[in-house]
Amino acid sequence: MIESRHKQFTTLFPTEPAFRWKQVEQGLFSFATSWEELTSLSKYIREHIGSIPWMTVTPQKIQISGNGDTHKALLRVEGDQDIETVLMKNKRDAWTICVSSQVGCAMRCGFCATGKMGLIRSLTSDEIVDQYRFWMQYLQEHKELEGRISNIVFMGMGEPLANYEEVKYALNAILKHSDIGRTRITVSTVGVLPRLEQMLTDKDWPHVRLAISLHSAVSETRKQIVPTSYDDFLPKLGDWAKRYLYRHGNRRHHLTFEYVMLKGVNDTPDQARALAKFVNRIGNVRVNLIPYNLTGLEFECSTPPAIKQFLEILQSKHVISTTRRTMGDDIDAACGQLAGSKEKT
Numbered sequence: 001m002i003e004s005r006h007k008q009f010t011t012l013f014p015t016e017p018a019f020r021w022k023q024v025e026q027g028l029f030s031f032a033t034s035w036e037e038l039t040s041l042s043k044y045i046r047e048h049i050g051s052i053p054w055m056t057v058t059p060q061k062i063q064i065s066g067n068g069d070t071h072k073a074l075l076r077v078e079g080d081q082d083i084e085t086v087l088m089k090n091k092r093d094a095w096t097i098c099v100s101s102q103v104g105c106a107m108r109c110g111f112c113a114t115g116k117m118g119l120i121r122s123l124t125s126d127e128i129v130d131q132y133r134f135w136m137q138y139l140q141e142h143k144e145l146e147g148r149i150s151n152i153v154f155m156g157m158g159e160p161l162a163n164y165e166e167v168k169y170a171l172n173a174i175l176k177h178s179d180i181g182r183t184r185i186t187v188s189t190v191g192v193l194p195r196l197e198q199m200l201t202d203k204d205w206p207h208v209r210l211a212i213s214l215h216s217a218v219s220e221t222r223k224q225i226v227p228t229s230y231d232d233f234l235p236k237l238g239d240w241a242k243r244y245l246y247r248h249g250n251r252r253h254h255l256t257f258e259y260v261m262l263k264g265v266n267d268t269p270d271q272a273r274a275l276a277k278f279v280n281r282i283g284n285v286r287v288n289l290i291p292y293n294l295t296g297l298e299f300e301c302s303t304p305p306a307i308k309q310f311l312e313i314l315q316s317k318h319v320i321s322t323t324r325r326t327m328g329d330d331i332d333a334a335c336g337q338l339a340g341s342k343e344k345t
């Protein structure tokens with residue numbers, strides 16, 4: 001069990017009032033590069049805090065896509081494990097980061113490179129927060145990239161809701177100490193229903209945007225491509241989604257269904273109609289089609305005309321839908337390609 005920085009702080013400074021930790025945490029989100037630079041802390045704390053890690057992730061390798069719009073970092077975490085995190089340009093002066101929540105993943109989705117690794121361990125909230133801090137520092141050091149982090153997506157390695165408490169802690173820390181608001185953070189999940197239920201009544205869960213990896217509104221097809229799916233998953237998800245939107249939905253807060261486009265598997269007109277029907281029964285949902293990025297031999301990406309036709313069927317049924325732009329596939333940084341494998345380095 002890796003002890004959090006917070007826990008280490010309270011052990012090291014048992015008599016310090018609670019607000020001191022908030023000051024420390026605020027310092028972690030500043031542009032300082034070491035504890036010594038945090039002059040907001042007392043000299044006593046600065047002299048004794050050195051055993052707490054300033055950074056819990058160490059860069060091993062950085063790859064940059066040919067067009068310079070996507071940077072991928074391989075970061076080492078405790079236990080000699082590697083994770084990957086990605087920085088993507090979304091518009092001038094603004095970057096989106098894609099963070100990992102686990103080393104590997106237990107969900108085994110057949111089209112996802114992380115799924116093939118199995119789960120090694122969940123990341124701590126410090127390791128999640130430090131991916132953000134790593135990119136903050138990176139942009140600070142690379143002034144030519146001109147910009148700041150405006151969005152965060154939890155779409156890297158792992159299933160965020162299988163690491164609910166640490167992800168929640170990290171989200172709250174980021175929301176508290178950065179200028180990134182709830183509508184600029186998206187947690188993507190395969191749909192862990194007990195955790196989605198918990199979220200509805202959890203006062204401490206920050207209602208950032210949610211994206212659910214649906215991939216098919218036909219139960220048999222979903223079970224085929226998402227092994228953790230089961231017979232009544234879709235009706236249960238539909239029921240949950242209605243209750244979620246009733247409580248938390250508004251003009252700015254919708255749910256997103258992600259849908260990876262797999263040739264001949266889930267990209268037929270029948271599948272599009274089933275998806276439209278499922279979405280329209282729920283309400284404020286948007287669909288994001290993701291062209292499949294190659295991770296193995298079992299699947300192929302749908303053809304551009306198939307994607308176009310799929311999108312047209314959705315739109316003809318008034319489903320708000322978009323196709324995700326593929327970024328960084330030349331450096332294996334696109335959706336589902338993150339595996340942090342040491343062989344690749």
Ligand code: SAH
Nearest residue numbers: 112155159188189190213258292293335336
């Ligand atoms: N475990 C989370 C985060 C996964 S990554 C989840 O399941 O949502 C974010 C998105 O990329 C998910 O929708 C995931 O299904 C999708 N994805 C995974 N592998 C992919 C691939 N090879 N090509 C395109 N999208 C992929």
